[in-house]
Amino acid sequence: MTEAHTVMLRRSLALLAAEPHQAGPALMMMAVEKHIAFSEGVAAAGLAAVSGASPEVVMAAALRPARKQVRRNVRGKGLA
Numbered sequence: 001m002t003e004a005h006t007v008m009l010r011r012s013l014a015l016l017a018a019e020p021h022q023a024g025p026a027l028m029m030m031a032v033e034k035h036i037a038f039s040e041g042v043a044a045a046g047l048a049a050v051s052g053a054s055p056e057v058v059m060a061a062a063l064r065p066a067r068k069q070v071r072r073n074v075r076g077k078g079l080a
Contacts, residue, residue: 003070008034011073033069040065 008030015023045062053061 003067003074007070007073033073034066037066037069 011030012023012027015026041062041064044064045058048058048061
């Protein structure tokens with residue numbers, strides 16, 4: 001998941017350079033977004049595993065929420 005690291009690094013540096021006094025809440029929101037995506041991924045993976053899905057499907061279900069959020073952030077913040 002290097003995409004998440006790259007997006008967070010770029011956004012953090014941009015925020016700190018442009019508005020250092022207001023960067024705190026935005027950086028906190030980025031961390032919360034990751035937590036939410038992780039929680040959704042855990043739930044999706046658990047449901048896939050319980051339903052008897054293959055390991056590949058379980059892994060894809062686990063990663064889908066985080067990848068979706070990262071793609072949204074890349075497009076929305078002009079970091080592509």
